[in-house]
Amino acid sequence: MRLRYFAWLRTRIGTSAEELPLPAGVATVAGVLDWLAGRGAGYAAALDRRDVVRVAVNQEFAPLDHPVSDADEVALFPPVTGG
């Protein structure tokens, strides 16, 4: 799976993108967030405000129950603040 992080999720995790094999049993956006939160202190810090984290799967906004597969690009970011 290709993972991408933006804004303060990127700075807390310490990288803007990485390729990680999707663990067996992880099948939804919520599962990805749970899995990543357990990968270390930076991930845990990035995901401690889980309610404000937004997710896109293959560049489309996705809810927590959206399915994911190893071929997907999954992006994590805070609420947008452009314009």
Added chain:
Amino acid sequence: MIRIATAAFDSGRELAEFIRLCPASTGGIASFTGLVRGGGTDGITALTLEHYPGMTERRIAEIIETAHARWQLDSSLVIHRVGRMLPGEAIVFVATASAHRAAALAACEFLIDWLKTKAPFWKLEETSAGERWVEPRAADDEAAARWA
């Protein structure tokens, strides 16, 4: 038309070019320019805009499609800056052209309201006290919700 700008742009020049390219049916043009706000109590010394290349352009294209489905527009243009910029520089420019002013004005306001709340951009402010990621504003969400 959509453009992600990595360097400073001149919104006056962009508006003049937009007007020049309008079809003969156009009777009214509206535009909005958003600037990096300096001074005041914020003490912002610079602003960095981060985006999600690919998704950002797709989301803006969808927002523009929504505007064109809702109002009779001859043309529209969205320019959004990314990277580091200074107070007084333009962050965003929206222009709309229509046969009559009502559609151009409403669509222009709609586009900036939805750009602020539905396209993946994130602002990092630099101040004398350090850097901080800008939090979303409830007023922006309320402005966007008016068009639902």
